[in-house]
Amino acid sequence: MPVNTLYFYNDINVLNHSPLFDSLKKDKAAPSPFEVNKHVYPFGYYLVDGIYPDWTTLIKGYSTSIDDPRVKFTRFQASAQKDVERTFGVLQGRFAILKTLAQVMSANKMRMIMYSCIVMHNMIQEVNGFALSTWEQEWLDKPENRPRRNIRRIVKDRRSRDKEIRDLNVHDQLREDLTAHIWNLTPNFRSTN
Template identity: 55%
Template sequence: MEKLPNAWKGQYTRGSQQGPTVMLEVVASHDMWIWHAFFGMAGSNEDSNVLNNSSIFDALKNVSVPLASFYVDGHHYTKGYYLGEGIYPDWATLIKGYSQSMDEKRAKFKRFQESARKGVERTFGVLQGRFDILKSPTRAIRFNKLKEYMNTCIMLHNMIQEDNGFQISLIKEAMLADPYNRPRRNIINRSRDRDTISREIRDRRVHDQLREDLTEHIWNLPATFVALTKISIYVIFI
């Protein structure tokens, strides 16, 4: 956004950035496979605003993906989770590190959580390195074209990863091997299910309980065992 028109700069600029930016929300796993991308929010928005406007949890709300059933420290959970930074809200599907590590258990969890999140930052670095167009001036490009360029680069990136044999995550293969049959529901049931799942996603109590369970789980593991799911959500400025 180095050549953004002056009339637009205010809505695309905020204090933490040197100049006008457009925000890209990315979900990536440790093998640099991009699972979700949402591009186009003005840089003046907070990360939580981007999250509320993205479609990251739409499939979950619409019951169009299989539930991720798992147990941690004796407690049962039915939804998967992403690793996020501290600026994100305390949702059941977003697990953040502790802002203050008061004991060794929390300090260890924070180290694991931050280490697992580095994959998504590395993914964007590789994405930018592969496609110079993402670093080019944008003044003469229409905004819709910018979105097309970004989506095209992300698709090509995933194709390159898979073709080179670097796409090693077992999650994608498991989802393809066991397709989910969406149940037939009328509009009333769909609306009720969506509202219920939306409340469950935003449940802070589940977030706190899951984080405590993961903290205890990691504390009891050998130091060489990586326990956290390495799928992270990240907002990047370009």
């Protein structure tokens, strides 16, 4: 990308040009369904700031919290987001390559190095007995998870998956379900507003 166009890439432009959801769109991501308040959601989500769009895969706090459950959810979401940022800081401290050489690398090379560092970190956690989950090799071995050959079907599936990722109704339902779930964890919460 030419240097003069870098200034036009804010968070939203970067998101729209990012390969972040490519594995979901191409149906190559490992399944990660979860259930909240008796609703099943097909894939995970990222915690984001208020500038990001209302996608199924992006969850942010409420900009105006009108009741205690929403205030509590917004506080929990902000706290969890800070935890993720701190974890990334730990990765940067452990693997100095993320700090020092990133300025001169291509985006693809940085992505591959980042994935490698995350894998190494997870391997270290697993060896130390702190792993949160295990990788399911069986998923990779199933025939339905292999690449498909029909181009029209691939394009149709990617468009359909893109609509799923950007579904405003599912986003709103997920955020409400998460709000209710967090509220029910400790119902005695009262905001200080």
